[in-house]
Amino acid sequence: MSISLKKGGSLNLTKEVPGLKKVMFGLGWEMKPGTPLDLDASVFILNSKLKLPSDEHFVFYNNLRSPDGSIQHTGDNRTGFGDDDDEMILCNLDLIDAAVFEILITVSIHEAEARGHSFGSLKDAYIRLYDVENKREILRYDLDEKNTTDAGMVFGKIQKQGTEWRFIAVGEGNGMSGLQGFVDKYV
Numbered sequence: 001m002s003i004s005l006k007k008g009g010s011l012n013l014t015k016e017v018p019g020l021k022k023v024m025f026g027l028g029w030e031m032k033p034g035t036p037l038d039l040d041a042s043v044f045i046l047n048s049k050l051k052l053p054s055d056e057h058f059v060f061y062n063n064l065r066s067p068d069g070s071i072q073h074t075g076d077n078r079t080g081f082g083d084d085d086d087e088m089i090l091c092n093l094d095l096i097d098a099a100v101f102e103i104l105i106t107v108s109i110h111e112a113e114a115r116g117h118s119f120g121s122l123k124d125a126y127i128r129l130y131d132v133e134n135k136r137e138i139l140r141y142d143l144d145e146k147n148t149t150d151a152g153m154v155f156g157k158i159q160k161q162g163t164e165w166r167f168i169a170v171g172e173g174n175g176m177s178g179l180q181g182f183v184d185k186y187v
């Protein structure tokens with residue numbers, strides 16, 4: 001049975017799913033009627049100093065694969081139409097470089113400022129972790145605070161703790177700085 005997390009909640013993936021190797025991070029969103037909104041999932045692969053080891057460790061719609069092959073973005077969705085996952089990121093835990101400490105999954109709104117959009121324009125948004133090999137959902141985090149003026153948000157992250165991986169439901173916005181704000185922070 002899938003586990004439902006709240007903001008700040010976490011789950012030890014290694015203990016919960018022994019032998020877990022291939023994980024899919026699925027992001028889905030729906031907007032309020034009349035607000036066409038393009039959400040973008042991006043991944044920041046960080047070392048223990050919480051920085052990108054190289055520009056290529058920033059995986060997004062223009063760089064779909066990490067250098068070690070552990071992270072693969074399946075491509076941009078511009079409308080969020082439909083109830084299934086709108087953007088997906090595949091992660092192979094076995095391929096993650098040993099120097100990696102944390103993998104952030106962010107979502108940001110494309111051209112938020114120009115279009116006057118924020119997370120307040122969203123009706124629903126979620127992130128879920130899916131075990132690709134065993135074909136089952138591990139956990140799900142439904143964004144509980146949507147009345148924000150943020151254009152970017154760290155939705156969730158996986159963090160290395162010794163030899164184990166833990167998922168944390170973060171849900172923290174970064175104001176109107178959006179995707180560029182994350183790039184400025186982690187490069």
Ligand SMILES: [Ca+2]
Pocket residue numbers: 038039040041076077078079087
């Ligand atoms: Ca998109």
Ligand SMILES: [Ca+2]
Pocket residue numbers: 028029030080081082083084085086
């Ligand atoms: Ca959707």
